[in-house]
Amino acid sequence: MINILKSEVRLSDITTIKLGGTAKYFAQFNNIFELKELLLFAKNEKLPAQITGGGSNIIFPDEGYKGIVLRNHIKEFSYEVFGEDVILKVGAGNNWDEVVKFCVNEGFQGIECLSGIPGSTGATPIQNVGAYGQEVSDVILGIEAYRIEDNSLVTFNNHECGFGYRTSIFKREQKNKYIVTEVIFKLHLNREPNVRYKDLADEIQKDNNYNNLSNTDKLKFVREKILEIRRRKSMVVDSNDANTVSCGSFFLNPVLNEEEYKIFEENLFHFPLKPKIFKTENGYKIPAAWLIENSGFYKGYNKNGAAISDKHSLALVNRGCTTGQLLELANEIESKVKQFFGIQLYKEPVIINY
Ligand SMILES: Cc1cc2nc3c(=O)[nH]c(=O)nc-3n(C[C@H](O)[C@H](O)[C@H](O)COP(=O)(O)OP(=O)(O)OC[C@H]3O[C@@H](n4cnc5c(N)ncnc54)[C@H](O)[C@@H]3O)c2cc1C
Incomplete structure (x- = not known):
């Protein structure tokens, strides 16, 4: 078992957004038997365990992960x-x-x-x-x-x-x-x-x-x-496309109820380009990209290497930032959208220890 365990693995190498410090341990398991052994090891060592797959929707902290990161490789x-x-x-x-x-x-x-x-x-x-x-x-x-x-x-x-x-x-x-x-x-x-x-x-x-x-x-x-x-839209991971050093869409499209939508709609006359709104069974789905672009941000916006993709306002891109800097940009976007529209955006990727 110990032979599939690696120490001090850089989390930036196993995530598409290439962020995070090192994991104390990392292992890729091929079957349930190996998974069981690895979880037992974590339990005995009193370490937390974090499951990953392709690392395309997960962000680890700059200080790394003081446990065992497991990558699923069950291929049946x-x-x-x-x-x-x-x-x-x-x-x-x-x-x-x-x-x-x-x-x-x-x-x-x-x-x-x-x-x-x-x-x-x-x-x-x-x-x-x-x-x-x-x-x-x-x-x-x-x-x-x-x-x-x-x-x-x-x-x-x-x-x-x-x-x-x-x-x-x-x-x-x-x-x-x-x-x-x-x-x-x-x-x-x-x-x-x-x-x-x-x-x-x-x-x-x-x-x-x-x-x-x-x-x-x-x-x-x-x-x-x-x-x-x-x-x-740079939504296919490609090592030749710097806009794909991301987690794809960073924010969910907010869904408003009747009352919230009425307030939003009343303010729309200020904006010459209206958003495409989808009525779903749970309410009105508002494109988060439109909210971001109309809160003072633009494609390519870059702050300390944390950027909005050149191709898609919903994707945040690592152009040489830390996790801390990326989350700072994400929070800045959330608070501007809230200030402009009274709408709370929610982050889509899983952010570890956040
Ligand atoms: C360029 C780009 C485009 C994208 N486009 C889309 C899109 O169009 N639509 C969309 O929905 N998403 C999109 N995503 C997000 C992402 O690809 C998906 O969420 C994908 O399913 C994540 O898979 P992963 O194996 O990389 O998961 P990871 O990033 O490794 O993990 C994500 C979460 O799932 C958990 N997890 C992973 N595997 C398991 C498992 N076997 N059991 C239990 N928990 C598990 C992890 O613990 C973590 O919480 C995009 C991402 C990128 C980078």
Whole structure:
């Protein structure tokens, strides 16, 4: 066991935003047996343990982590077809975008719009990953997870995961209590892509041949278009693109109730460019990017190396800052938005010891 444990590992090397000091210990586990051993080691040493996957939505402090950081590398993968349904069982350590690519190429419909999202499959239920009109909660049948408290393997069905907009019980009331080991998805054969997002629908309309494509080729087309759109916004991790040294979107889009929305709407006449507002079952979703741009910030804004992406106002980028400096910028943005609009922004990434 000790041979998979490494000491003093730089957390900036295992996170896409490249921040954080060193972890006292780091280990990548390949199966539940190794996970159990590592957690036992942490318990015996009286050290805290922190699970990670691809490190694309987590920020560690400058002083590092005085415990053991565990990276999930469980790679099992299988699927079965039942009529027009496909049931996939995906080990939590599989790279998410490779899973999407595989499914699209096989003609399995349901996750094509989630192309290009970095990180592991096991992390997707944690914040109910979503983009371009799809969320993993639309297709998750259930998950298998390791309960740290009593070292047992348990299952959750979709309902029990308590999914919401970029949230689940694993980000709220059950935070840090479970380690996802497998995610079970239900996808579909012989179905057209799910196109709910306007930018994507516009791209499709421009293509005269789209309607003649087979369903599988339509899925491939949609995946390529999404990757193109995401690359334009620096939302695909790329070592040649400095705007991707980020966690993707840094803030959630606030959702206002009727009363809050009325107040917001009354002030909108001051602004020539109005935001695109989405009415959801929980209220009015306001684009945080618009709020940020209309509170005195702009793409490329840089303070002490903590910057707003040149391509997307919602992404904060590390251009040579510390975690402290990045969080200072995040807090400055939050307080300006609050001052201008009375709306509280919430951070999307998981910030350790914050
Ligand atoms: C360029 C870029 C674009 C992005 N675009 C999107 C997007 O379009 N939509 C979107 O929703 N997100 C997006 N993200 C955020 C991020 O990719 C997702 O949240 C992703 O699911 C995180 O996966 P990860 O494996 O990197 O998780 P990590 O960053 O390693 O961990 C994130 C959180 O999940 C927990 N966790 C990880 N694995 C497990 C596990 N097996 N069991 C229990 N807890 C676990 C960690 O403890 C931590 O709390 C983007 C990020 C970047 C950098």
